[in-house]
Amino acid sequence: MRNTVRRRLKAICAEALPDVRTGADVVIRALPAAASADFATLRAEVVRCLERKAAA
Template sequence: MLSSQHRMRASADFSTTVRSGVRSGRRNLVLYAAAVNPAQPTAFGFIVSKAVGNAVIRNRVKRRLRELAADSLRDKQYAQGLAVVVRALPAAASADFVALEHDYRKAFKTAVIKLTATPIAPARVAPEEKG
């Protein structure tokens, strides 16, 4: 279970993460991640629309995703400084837990790699003066 400090609730937080974060898509879900203040705990938000299914199915998908997010927090490496939004796709309704877990882990790993990979620009060197 996710504690309240690890839950994303504000609409602005969702929008900021989706717009400014990195994206990693899989068959059952799309995961957005953004680096925030490293002193803040990692926060997770979930988007499960009516396209996924009725209320029973949507709630089942959310419970599974929350469990996967809580498992990610147990790995102390990701416990601080991330904002993560997971959007469930309609295929998630018929996916079993193992398939959802596989997609979540791959998407999370890819997003973290994208966040930590910073392109190194070559240093600009001023042309030498001729004298």
């Protein structure tokens, strides 16, 4: 399960990377609830957080 979450987050971050401002440091921390979340839910949360903190 850990590797599944890791792969999903890696794919989501690769897709969202162009929208992150240059020089921004981003740390993604997967909590236990991420194991039961589907891809769309994880994507929505990551995008929402990036828009708030690191968007270009």
